[in-house]
Amino acid sequence: MDEILRELDAEKAQITVSTEIRRFNKPVTIVQGLQDNKDVLSITKNLKNKIGTGGTFKEGKIMLQGNHKGEVAKFLIALGFDEKIIAIR
Numbered sequence: 001m002d003e004i005l006r007e008l009d010a011e012k013a014q015i016t017v018s019t020e021i022r023r024f025n026k027p028v029t030i031v032q033g034l035q036d037n038k039d040v041l042s043i044t045k046n047l048k049n050k051i052g053t054g055g056t057f058k059e060g061k062i063m064l065q066g067n068h069k070g071e072v073a074k075f076l077i078a079l080g081f082d083e084k085i086i087a088i089r
Contacts, residue, residue: 030063043062
């Protein structure tokens with residue numbers, strides 16, 4: 001029973017890392033699914049420092065300048081997030 005509850009929690013707590021092309025044909029890495037985490041502003045700041053790029057947290061999304069999907073996933077795993085709930089698109 002506990003395994004089923006953990007699987008349901010994992011499905012609800014999905015973190016999505018994707019890339020979009022925005023203004024001036026520049027890529028932007030978007031991280032969604034962290035809005036329930038109270039340390040999201042700290043995570044955003046540390047992520048920007050680790051990667052060495054600009055970014056912001058708006059509307060429940062972390063937006064970073066450039067294509068950094070792999071680096072973001074590694075950073076989140078290092079913070080203790082389960083690899084199973086991180087989807088890279």
